[in-house]
Amino acid sequence: MKPLFxxxxxxxxxxxxxxxxxxxxxxxxxxxxxxxxxxxxxxxxEGENRFRENCGRCHNPPDSLSPRxxxxxxxxxxxxxxxxxxxxxxxxxxxxP
Amino acid sequence: xRRALGTLLGLLCGACGIYAQSDVPILxxxxxxxxxxxxxxxxxxPIIAPVLVAPLGDHWLVESRANVQGFISRENGTSGPYNxxxxxxxxxxxxxxxxxxxxTVSVGRFLTxxxxxxxxxxxxxxxxxxxxxxxxxxTRTSGSSNGGMVRGVAVARANWILNxxxxxxxxxxxxxxxxxxxxxxxxGLFLPHEGIELGASYQRFLQSGDYNAAGSYVTWQxxxxxxxxxxxxxxxxxxxxxWLEGAFHLARSRDTISWVSRxxxxxxxxxxxxxxPTPEDLLPSADVNQFDFGLNYYLPHNVRINGSYxxxxxxxxxxxxxxxxxxxxxxxxxxxxxxx
Numbered sequence: 001m002k003p004l005f006x007x008x009x010x011x012x013x014x015x016x017x018x019x020x021x022x023x024x025x026x027x028x029x030x031x032x033x034x035x036x037x038x039x040x041x042x043x044x045x046e047g048e049n050r051f052r053e054n055c056g057r058c059h060n061p062p063d064s065l066s067p068r069x070x071x072x073x074x075x076x077x078x079x080x081x082x083x084x085x086x087x088x089x090x091x092x093x094x095x096x097p
Numbered sequence: 098x099r100r101a102l103g104t105l106l107g108l109l110c111g112a113c114g115i116y117a118q119s120d121v122p123i124l125x126x127x128x129x130x131x132x133x134x135x136x137x138x139x140x141x142x143p144i145i146a147p148v149l150v151a152p153l154g155d156h157w158l159v160e161s162r163a164n165v166q167g168f169i170s171r172e173n174g175t176s177g178p179y180n181x182x183x184x185x186x187x188x189x190x191x192x193x194x195x196x197x198x199x200x201t202v203s204v205g206r207f208l209t210x211x212x213x214x215x216x217x218x219x220x221x222x223x224x225x226x227x228x229x230x231x232x233x234x235x236t237r238t239s240g241s242s243n244g245g246m247v248r249g250v251a252v253a254r255a256n257w258i259l260n261x262x263x264x265x266x267x268x269x270x271x272x273x274x275x276x277x278x279x280x281x282x283x284x285g286l287f288l289p290h291e292g293i294e295l296g297a298s299y300q301r302f303l304q305s306g307d308y309n310a311a312g313s314y315v316t317w318q319x320x321x322x323x324x325x326x327x328x329x330x331x332x333x334x335x336x337x338x339x340w341l342e343g344a345f346h347l348a349r350s351r352d353t354i355s356w357v358s359r360x361x362x363x364x365x366x367x368x369x370x371x372x373x374p375t376p377e378d379l380l381p382s383a384d385v386n387q388f389d390f391g392l393n394y395y396l397p398h399n400v401r402i403n404g405s406y407x408x409x410x411x412x413x414x415x416x417x418x419x420x421x422x423x424x425x426x427x428x429x430x431x432x433x434x435x436x437x
Contacts, residue, residue, distance in 0.1 A: 053289040057318050057325075058222050062428070063398070068121040069430055075158050075195070076123075076150040080216070082260045084198035084250050 047094025050087050067096035122151035122431040126162070127221040129424040136416035140170040146188075146220060149431060161190040162219075186273045188241055198253065203246040206274065210248065210262035210283045211235030211298045212312045212329045224325070224361070225391050225405055226420045229340040230369040233379040234331035235281070235300045235310040242266030243276040251284075258287045268304055277377070278303040281310075292318040298331075305376040308334050323348050323358070335378035338369035338385075344393075363391040363405070383413040391420075399426035 051061065055077065065073065074088045074095075083091070126147040133140050144166045151159045169181040191205035208216045214229060215236045232240075248262035263282035269275055280303065285296030293316070300310040312331035318324065323346035330339040342365040348358030369385040391405030400423065407418035 052320070053292070057292070057316070058217065060395075065428070066121075066430075069123055069428075072121050072123045072150050072152050073125075073428070075152045076148075076160055078195060079158060079160070079193050079201050079203070079248070082201075082248060082250050084253055084258075086198070 043090055043093045044097055047090035047092070050090045051094055054081060054083060054087060055091065061095065065095065067092070070096040120152040120154065122149065123428060124149055124431040125426075125428040127219070127424055127426050129220055129422055131226055131420060131422035133226070133421075134417070134419040136414070136418075138170065138174040140168060142169070143167045144220060151431075156195050158193040158195065159191070160193065162188040164188055186239070191246075197249075199249045199251060200247060201249050203248070204244075206241055206243050206276070207246050207264070209236045209240060209242045209266070209279075209281075209300075210246065210264060211281060211300055211310065212283070212314045212331060213285075213296070213316065213327075214329060215240050221401070221424050221426045224342060224344045224363045224393060225365055225389055226403065226422055227389065227405075227407065227418065229329065229365075230367050230381060230385055230387065231312075231329065231331040231336075231338040231340065234333045234336070234338075235298055235312055237302065237379065238277045238377050239275040241274075241276055242279065243269045243274065256288065256290060258289065260285045260287065285314075290320070292320050308375055333375070333378065333380075334373050335375040336369060336372040336380045338367065340365055340367040359395045361393040361395065363389070363393060365389040365391075365407075381411065381413070383411050386410040387418075389418070399428075400424070401426075 062070075062073075070092055074083070074092055077083060078085075078088050124147060126145070129142075129144040129146075131142045131144065133142070144164070146162060146164045148162045149160065153159065163185065164187075165183065165185045167181055167183045169179055171177050172180055187206060189205070189207045191203045191207045194202045196202065210216055212235060214223075214232060220226075242264055244264060244266040246262060246264035249260065250258055251261050252259045261282065261284045265280040266276050266278065268278035279300055281298065281300030283296060283298040285294055287294040294314075296314050298310075298312040298314075302308045302310065310331065310333040312329060314329045315327075317326040325344040326342070328339065328341040331337065342363065344361055344363040346358050347360045347362065348355070365388065367385070367387045367389075369381060369387075371380065371382065371384055374380075374382070387407055387409040389405055389407035391403060393401055393403045395401050403420070403422050403424070405418075405420045407420075409416050409418060
């Protein structure tokens, strides 16, 4: 079993190093404006897009959840569905504005 | 293993108390009742599958799912009085450390990440009640693994996302907590704008003679059409096969909500080809061709009614498979007074 754990550890290190290579998705998907309200609206729309693209593959939007409940659900789904931190934040803004 | 899982449970309870002020644990899951008739033999299955999720700050998460299931059938299959048995199992109880978008480390008991059916389609998500014939390939012995797992998004771009999971599991024979000694992983490429995901899986089963299992999968949800297409292929020395499923909501678009759009039509075809029987593979002893046709109706408040008919063609005997069920999906805070 020891060699297997060694292999997994190496994979862990390699994947961790990929963080350097990865780039955020925001610049390609959203436009920045100077107004906070516009930002919030854009975030909500982008959050809806992210919800449809990721969560909508299996789930409908929940009927009524508090922001704290949404946060717990999103942390759960971040692990399950491998959402990025950015996806989590945008979907949080969409589900609990 | 029991001691380790007990320790995890203790940590979960303690942590819930410490972090109750900032993070709300939630209790989710499903209640279901399924009636089936397979080859003329009727059976009924009441099921409860609770899911507990306890965030501990932004980086730590404890999550668990159990499954308590009854199986009520006639004593002689198609005749005699009804007898019932109940089974309980722990599907997962894991502690996750979410380091960043690229790495999440999980330890404990977790769902084996082989292809997608095992992890992504629990009772309340799956379009058909019956699991695919090839389900046990890559997920034996119980669908769950006891050990450690690393997963996350390896690379994220605007138009594509590469995800991965890698794990190692120890042999556990404790009742309700079984797992195989195995290691493996999965990698998937997701194209969010197209709604397409492609992936491949591998498992090295390190007991009973050491066997390899490999698989691949594809899902497609076109953004404008309420169509879901899913397919898996899996191969092991014990056998190989595939399933292909299509599900369509009777609506013009995904945004349409009406009584008709709540109806979903499902079709699935499967082919299985037996190989050399291996211990604990739980695969059919003969080749099987099977099709299933189902109707699901999604009522408000997370209730779903489903019915399906299938026909299996096998040299061991052909059979009709009828299923009818109702599923209720629930979610509420596990801590009182935190709903709003």
